[in-house]
Amino acid sequence: MRRAFAKAVQHSRSPFRPGPIPSGNSCVLSRQHQHCPAISPYFAVRSVGSNSAQERGQPVFSDAQRSTIYALSTPPGKAGVAVIRVSGQNAFGVWSRLVKSCERVPEPWKMERCRIIHPKTGGVLDDGLAVFFKGPKSFTTEDVLELHIHSGRAIISSVLEALSQLPFCRPAEPGEFTRRAFEGGRLDLTQVEGLKDLIDAETEGQRRLALKAVGGATRDLFERLRTEIIGCLAKLEALIDFGEGEDIEEGVYEEARDRAIELRRTIQSYLQDSRRGEIMRTGLRLTIFGPPNAGKSSLLNFLAQREAAIVTPVPGTTRDILELSLDLGGIPVIVSDTAGLRMTTDPVERIGVERARNAIQAADLALCVVSCEDLDDLEFPSSVKPLITDETFVLFNKSDLIRDSDTVSRLKGTDRWTTSLKSGEGTTEFLAGFAAALKRKYELNDDGEANRTPVITHARHRVHLESAARFIDAFLATSAEEIVLGAEELRYAAKAVGKVSGIIDVEDVLDALFRDFCIGK
Numbered sequence: 001m002r003r004a005f006a007k008a009v010q011h012s013r014s015p016f017r018p019g020p021i022p023s024g025n026s027c028v029l030s031r032q033h034q035h036c037p038a039i040s041p042y043f044a045v046r047s048v049g050s051n052s053a054q055e056r057g058q059p060v061f062s063d064a065q066r067s068t069i070y071a072l073s074t075p076p077g078k079a080g081v082a083v084i085r086v087s088g089q090n091a092f093g094v095w096s097r098l099v100k101s102c103e104r105v106p107e108p109w110k111m112e113r114c115r116i117i118h119p120k121t122g123g124v125l126d127d128g129l130a131v132f133f134k135g136p137k138s139f140t141t142e143d144v145l146e147l148h149i150h151s152g153r154a155i156i157s158s159v160l161e162a163l164s165q166l167p168f169c170r171p172a173e174p175g176e177f178t179r180r181a182f183e184g185g186r187l188d189l190t191q192v193e194g195l196k197d198l199i200d201a202e203t204e205g206q207r208r209l210a211l212k213a214v215g216g217a218t219r220d221l222f223e224r225l226r227t228e229i230i231g232c233l234a235k236l237e238a239l240i241d242f243g244e245g246e247d248i249e250e251g252v253y254e255e256a257r258d259r260a261i262e263l264r265r266t267i268q269s270y271l272q273d274s275r276r277g278e279i280m281r282t283g284l285r286l287t288i289f290g291p292p293n294a295g296k297s298s299l300l301n302f303l304a305q306r307e308a309a310i311v312t313p314v315p316g317t318t319r320d321i322l323e324l325s326l327d328l329g330g331i332p333v334i335v336s337d338t339a340g341l342r343m344t345t346d347p348v349e350r351i352g353v354e355r356a357r358n359a360i361q362a363a364d365l366a367l368c369v370v371s372c373e374d375l376d377d378l379e380f381p382s383s384v385k386p387l388i389t390d391e392t393f394v395l396f397n398k399s400d401l402i403r404d405s406d407t408v409s410r411l412k413g414t415d416r417w418t419t420s421l422k423s424g425e426g427t428t429e430f431l432a433g434f435a436a437a438l439k440r441k442y443e444l445n446d447d448g449e450a451n452r453t454p455v456i457t458h459a460r461h462r463v464h465l466e467s468a469a470r471f472i473d474a475f476l477a478t479s480a481e482e483i484v485l486g487a488e489e490l491r492y493a494a495k496a497v498g499k500v501s502g503i504i505d506v507e508d509v510l511d512a513l514f515r516d517f518c519i520g521k
């Protein structure tokens, strides 16, 4: 029995397994795909009563047929190449009306030199390339046509206008190609999110994180988790249906419980990620704080390499929070410069100080800038001392004002640097050290457990995982006598995890598992 179950678990893979995405969008794929079966007819004609369009000699198109969509897939404007993408049942219809190539029937997945012609006038619009992707081996899983034309305002609008002349085509809604890829099972929700993040990525870290999601790593991980929960559920279902005894050996309930405890621990480890995935995706919030005139705004300008903030010798220069987005060693960082912390009667400055305190609270990371001049026997000034924790980074600035080089070196330490933003002394060391510290804390790689690429990259993932954890806890709180109730909790847990990828059907996997499990019945 035990062996039978192990086998069942081994086979408990998700039924959701889309095929590979054709590499590049538009080149010859492997030879085995090149000879494809019959291609869909240009368009279907149906009869719709008297005075119909058909009677008027025009073909009539159903909504499904009309839903062949098209859009410019590259940015508009002057460039070497523009790509217009067409997807839907009648993509081949578009080929036959617009693409004039030496071959009548396109060889799928193969670029063809062609002329793009207007379907009504027959006039040549451009000389370009076209490639036909036979569904389901396309991005959307439908038949897809890509027209590679010269990128220029007049050329693009003439081809779009030509497409608008075809009654079975319409312009695509924003994101509609990706929506079809999702609906066709080509992408799950985490891959759709990844695709958007990849396009939006501005730093190396963001690109790498997004690429993992697009490649299906996030989906696979959540699917594994979901299948394992369903594995526990299958044990309970078997017990409910047959009871311990002849058919089901003893200890199955305990096995399911132990496995659930393990899964609970796994989920906990995913949740305890210091939000690294979300931070990498949306940017690390770094707040610069310190006493007035320490050189906080000077530091912001140094990081930004421009005069972004006002710098003057007047203490209390900065009032409002000034934010800048920077790329520090591949990590996206949103840096905030704040008002110098001090007691003040000036009502405007008071608001600034209040805002500075809030910004420190809201930050993922805080960097305290203190002037070496303001140190009292190497002690921090009382205005900032209570705000400095083990996590706080410290920059002792204005090292040019102290002559004693011993003191300067005594100030340095882990996550503590000395600089003179005026002379530039120590700035290279600071920048390298700071970037390295950020990398140590936030960079994602799979070299060691500590820096494992986090599973959660969107708040949505966290919500569903937390909810799954609660359902597993609820199962663990039930007794063997309440097995029906317990099974229901596990079913909810599996559904919660499934919401991350958008695959929530428990029954299909359960059926497969259960069938194998109850052998001989």
Ligand SMILES: Nc1nc2c(ncn2[C@@H]2O[C@H](COP(=O)(O)OP(=O)(O)OP(=O)(O)O)[C@@H](O)[C@H]2O)c(=O)[nH]1
Binding pocket: 291, 292, 293, 294, 295, 296, 297, 298, 299, 310, 311, 312, 313, 314, 315, 316, 317, 318, 319, 338, 339, 340, 341, 397, 398, 399, 400, 401, 419, 420, 421, 422, 423
């Ligand atoms: N000697 C010396 N002066 C510096 C250094 N860094 C900045 N300063 C000067 O210190 C003064 C204050 O610099 P800011 O960057 O405005 O300081 P801040 O901390 O933003 O000041 P507040 O916004 O008023 O809180 C300016 O005159 C800077 O030119 C340094 O390393 N050495």
Ligand SMILES: [K+]
Binding pocket: 292, 293, 311, 312, 313, 314, 315, 316, 317, 318
């Ligand atoms: K100042």
Ligand SMILES: [Mg+2]
Binding pocket: 296, 297, 298, 309, 310, 317, 318, 337, 338, 340
């Ligand atoms: Mg300032």
